[in-house]
Amino acid sequence: MKKNLLVCFILCSALITESWAQGRTVSGKIVSQDDGEGLPGVNVVLKGTTSGTVSDIDGMYKIDVETEDAVLLFSSIGFLSQERIVGTKSVIDLEMAADVQQLSEVVVTAIGIEREARELGYAISGVKAADLVVARETNIINSLQGKVTGVSITQSSGNLGGSTKITVRGVSSLSGRNNPLWVVDGVPINNQQNQGGDANRITGNRDFANGAAIINPDDVESINVLKGASATALYGSRAAAGVIVVTTKRGKAGPGGGPSVSINSSVRFDNIFKSPDYQNQYAGGDFMKYDSSATSQNFGPRIVGQPVNKSITHDPVALQAFPGNEDDFYETGTTLINNFAISDADERSDYRLSLTSLNQTGILPGAQLDRLTASFNAGFKHSDKLKSRFTAQYIRTVSEGTGVAGANDPNIIGPAFFVRTTDFRDYLPWIDESGNQINTVTNDDNNPYWIQNENKNDREDDRFLGNFELTFTPIENLNITSRVGYDFDVDERLITNRVGTRQVLTGDFENAVIQRRQLNIDILGHYQLKLTDDLDLSILGGWNFNRRVFSREVIASTDQSIPELFLPSNSLVSNPDRDFSEQKLFGAYGEAVLSYRDWLTLTLTGRNDWSSTLPLGSNSYFYPSISAAWVFTDALGISGNFLSYGKLRASWAQVGNDAGPYLLDFTFLPRTVASGQYGLDLSFPYDGRLGFRKTNTIPNQELIPEEQTTIEFGLDLQLWDGRVGLDIAYFNSKNKNQILQTPIPESTGFGFRTLNVGQVSQEGIEIALDADIIDAGDFRWNAIVNFSHVESTVDELIEGTERIVIASAFSSVQLVAVPGKEFQLFGFDYQRDEATGRPLIDPTNGRRIPGEAKTFGSVFPDYTMGLINTFLLL
Numbered sequence: 089m090k091k092n093l094l095v096c097f098i099l100c101s102a103l104i105t106e107s108w109a110q111g112r113t114v115s116g117k118i119v120s121q122d123d124g125e126g127l128p129g130v131n132v133v134l135k136g137t138t139s140g141t142v143s144d145i146d147g148m149y150k151i152d153v154e155t156e157d158a159v160l161l162f163s164s165i166g167f168l169s170q171e172r173i174v175g176t177k178s179v180i181d182l183e184m185a186a187d188v189q190q191l192s193e194v195v196v197t198a199i200g201i202e203r204e205a206r207e208l209g210y211a212i213s214g215v216k217a218a219d220l221v222v223a224r225e226t227n228i229i230n231s232l233q234g235k236v237t238g239v240s241i242t243q244s245s246g247n248l249g250g251s252t253k254i255t256v257r258g259v260s261s262l263s264g265r266n267n268p269l270w271v272v273d274g275v276p277i278n279n280q281q282n283q284g285g286d287a288n289r290i291t292g293n294r295d296f297a298n299g300a301a302i303i304n305p306d307d308v309e310s311i312n313v314l315k316g317a318s319a320t321a322l323y324g325s326r327a328a329a330g331v332i333v334v335t336t337k338r339g340k341a342g343p344g345g346g347p348s349v350s351i352n353s354s355v356r357f358d359n360i361f362k363s364p365d366y367q368n369q370y371a372g373g374d375f376m377k378y379d380s381s382a383t384s385q386n387f388g389p390r391i392v393g394q395p396v397n398k399s400i401t402h403d404p405v406a407l408q409a410f411p412g413n414e415d416d417f418y419e420t421g422t423t424l425i426n427n428f429a430i431s432d433a434d435e436r437s438d439y440r441l442s443l444t445s446l447n448q449t450g451i452l453p454g455a456q457l458d459r460l461t462a463s464f465n466a467g468f469k470h471s472d473k474l475k476s477r478f479t480a481q482y483i484r485t486v487s488e489g490t491g492v493a494g495a496n497d498p499n500i501i502g503p504a505f506f507v508r509t510t511d512f513r514d515y516l517p518w519i520d521e522s523g524n525q526i527n528t529v530t531n532d533d534n535n536p537y538w539i540q541n542e543n544k545n546d547r548e549d550d551r552f553l554g555n556f557e558l559t560f561t562p563i564e565n566l567n568i569t570s571r572v573g574y575d576f577d578v579d580e581r582l583i584t585n586r587v588g589t590r591q592v593l594t595g596d597f598e599n600a601v602i603q604r605r606q607l608n609i610d611i612l613g614h615y616q617l618k619l620t621d622d623l624d625l626s627i628l629g630g631w632n633f634n635r636r637v638f639s640r641e642v643i644a645s646t647d648q649s650i651p652e653l654f655l656p657s658n659s660l661v662s663n664p665d666r667d668f669s670e671q672k673l674f675g676a677y678g679e680a681v682l683s684y685r686d687w688l689t690l691t692l693t694g695r696n697d698w699s700s701t702l703p704l705g706s707n708s709y710f711y712p713s714i715s716a717a718w719v720f721t722d723a724l725g726i727s728g729n730f731l732s733y734g735k736l737r738a739s740w741a742q743v744g745n746d747a748g749p750y751l752l753d754f755t756f757l758p759r760t761v762a763s764g765q766y767g768l769d770l771s772f773p774y775d776g777r778l779g780f781r782k783t784n785t786i787p788n789q790e791l792i793p794e795e796q797t798t799i800e801f802g803l804d805l806q807l808w809d810g811r812v813g814l815d816i817a818y819f820n821s822k823n824k825n826q827i828l829q830t831p832i833p834e835s836t837g838f839g840f841r842t843l844n845v846g847q848v849s850q851e852g853i854e855i856a857l858d859a860d861i862i863d864a865g866d867f868r869w870n871a872i873v874n875f876s877h878v879e880s881t882v883d884e885l886i887e888g889t890e891r892i893v894i895a896s897a898f899s900s901v902q903l904v905a906v907p908g909k910e911f912q913l914f915g916f917d918y919q920r921d922e923a924t925g926r927p928l929i930d931p932t933n934g935r936r937i938p939g940e941a942k943t944f945g946s947v948f949p950d951y952t953m954g955l956i957n958t959f960l961l962l
Contacts (some may be wrong), residue, residue: 104345116180118147118162127164127184129340134173135159138562139472141435143645144341145348146184151435156476178704196312196324196335198276199612199630199677200571207681207689209715209737210318211802211817211854214235219335220305224354224425225300226448227252227458228308236313237815237854237874247491248421248450251281251298256315256330258850258948260796262894262905265745269323270300275477275573276634278604284403294490294545294583299604300332302483302551304444304461306352309337316819317741317798321713322696324675326634328743328796328823336479338465339431339438347432358421358451368409370508372399375934378407382507383531387934391509398515399507400527409508416512417536417606423448439466445682446724452500454540455489477557489540497582498543498591500536518542524652525588534590543589546582551575565616587651595648596659605637624683632675644761648744651928663760663771669749672700687722691715699746706792713741725929735808747827751842752791755783785829786841794928797824813858822849822883830892845886846905868960877951881908903947910946917942
């Protein structure tokens with residue numbers, strides 16, 4: 089009997105041992121220590137591996153373990169991390185305490201690496217998903233307005249689907265290359281803007297948005313803005329103007345397990361916020377005489393009700409002004425956004441599928457935009473050593489009625505927008521039964537409703553963003569990641585002027601297909617090592633390849649035989665054209681992070697780039713950085729209700745810019761049309777001969793990359809148990825060897841010469857204050873105030889040059905770079921009376937007398953501020 093029992097015991101022991109070898113499941117519930125509610129999104133990881141899962145909406149989790157000595161690590165932003173030894177337990181429940189000092193806050197930094205905020209020796213600002221969808225924007229950049237210190241956002245006018253300009257810590261480049269790099273899930277994407285038409289202020293252009301406008305806020309988990317050179321140095325020469333890191337949402341399980349479904353909708357109405365302050369005392373005309381055909385001049389007589397013939401209708405009426413007549417033309421725009429998302433997750437896999445539709449009408453008549461976004465994000469743990477993730481987004485944008493800007497291209501600004509005696513209701517209708525334009529002020533101008541409703545600017549844009557990532561863990565604490573990303577954009581446009589349009593009576597159209605392709609490959613290794621009980625070392629090394637291709641194929645046709653049949657065969661003249669550019673970048677980078685007792689961290693980075701746009705002798709360049717973070721409250725043992733957390737940080741770094749493509753050699757290209765300010769109406773082949781065009785810029789075979797060196801100091805404080813947060817930063821940077829096309833005398837046969845010229849310095853301070861003003865039970869009032877002051881000064885230019893024109897407009901208005909000053913607005917003032925300071929008037933025409941050319945001061949603001957209040961009822 090005893091022998092049989094011994095055999096059974098041995099067999100049972102073997103079965104137990106075998107069951108552990110095959111693994112078993114540990115489950116439990118994670119709740120908040122404050123209120124006992126389940127905590128969703130808590131990371132549960134087997135310590136020393138990359139295997140893990142996340143808790144569902146009720147705080148429930150499941151994870152496979154293989155040995156009794158396995159340790160589970162529980163972590164979540166805003167809570168203190170905890171560890172639990174599994175032992176023989178199959179159920180492990182946990183209470184997590186809030187980390188009021190936010191010592192374990194995790195942020196996404198360069199190359200998609202997650203790090204704790206307390207380790208960072210440089211400035212980084214974040215915006216979470218909830219802040220992006222409070223008031224949904226059609227351009228995600230607008231959602232950052234006022235939320236991030238040091239970030240300046242300039243929106244275009246009310247044009248539907250218009251672009252938005254974003255700069256980080258001011259302007260550092262004379263060449264205009266001041267756009268930050270956009271990175272989505274670790275992969276750079278295109279944020280360039282492809283203007284429509286001939287893309288200049290004379291012949292006109294259309295604003296068709298910047299590339300990052302297609303990012304869907306409903307799919308974004310967080311946005312981190314990397315502002316300092318130390319923060320961006322790992323991205324090398326593409327990150328001189330900062331980096332915006334976007335992390336998209338991943339799958340989460342629903343309540344009680346199973347798929348989670350979310351549906352949301354929003355509606356918005358848009359109206360003109362502010363118009364110019366027009367006068368309503370003087371009528372249209374000139375020399376104090378009324379002119380019913382005046383379209384832009386209000387130099388007629390004072391309006392006192394005198395009898396006149398009305399503009400457009402020519403009916404006899406009493407002269408009167410129509411205050412706010414432009415409001416009769418603009419409409420109320422509407423924006424509808426609907427999102428559907430389904431997701432799920434367990435310990436081995438997760439997925440999220442999202443569909444979003446955006447339907448918008450603009451404030452301009454006939455303007456509308458429709459965008460469909462489909463996104464998919466899935467991750468799978470193949471084994472304890474191998475996991476993968478795949479993300480894909482398809483975005484289709486269709487728009488029409490985009491407003492035209494420019495002097496010669498027929499646009500809605502031309503006809504009578506500034507004459508106060510014009511009644512816009514008289515423009516209706518704009519077309520008769522035969523398709524002719526009617527109700528215009530004169531026979532030389534266009535009806536604005538004709539421009540908007542008949543001259544459509546149709547656009548169909550298809551964008552694909554794809555990303556595949558594979559992570560291999562051959563040994564404990566070593567991860568090897570390969571990441572491939574692809575950004576493909578096909579932008580088709582049909583820009584038309586219908587037959588009967590004044591200035592283009594026989595009609596014309598332009599059919600353009602614009603493609604942008606970007607391939608990005610990263611292979612990197614990340615190793616974490618505990619040197620001693622107090623000293624930790626993290627090492628990262630990687631290789632990067634980036635290829636960007638741009639192409640534009642255009643057919644421009646004029647003199648149509650049949651109205652609204654926009655085919656080359658329906659036009660007397662059709663001219664094809666094609667633009668193409670390609671550039672490549674290779675990079676090798678590394679990072680070492682040394683941490684002492686988790687309160688002193690030293691970070692070293694280095695990156696070497698090889699650019700295809702620079703000469704062979706100068707196309708290899710190295711960018712280093714060093715930063716340090718000291719949590720002095722931990723180091724000095726400071727604790728208390730008033731000062732609960734304090735960190736000092738300092739950094740030094742170099743980044744820079746390479747050149748644009750094809751600046752090293754002369755180019756001599758065939759042309760299909762001879763162009764000029766007012767058009768030459770000449771196409772090639774002409775008389776059996778081809779036409780060629782030379783570059784207007786003298787190239788430079790000795791170009792070197794721009795180099796920006798930055799130092800930064802910062803202070804982070806948490807006061808009154810974390811209810812008040814204060815972040816202060818000071819930075820100083822110098823950007824030298826600027827690559828610029830400088831003007832030269834036209835007598836040389838050229839207009840510009842490419843040079844490394846000058847230096848621009850930036851100095852600034854940033855202050856961010858985050859405070860829970862009221863935190864009383866079910867009600868919470870949080871306020872965020874940020875302040876930024878940046879001075880961008882031109883230190884020097886090329887020897888013998890007093891100023892360089894950066895941009896110019898009509899009436900001799902220029903944006904110029906002057907040594908010792910910020911970018912200046914340059915133009916002509918009026919002559920003024922010395923006693924009163926009032927402008928002097930020319931008695932022959934009643935207009936002001938121009939004076940001498942002068943600068944009117946800096947084009948940059950003295951400071952920018954943001955104030956955000958959030959009220960929560962829990």
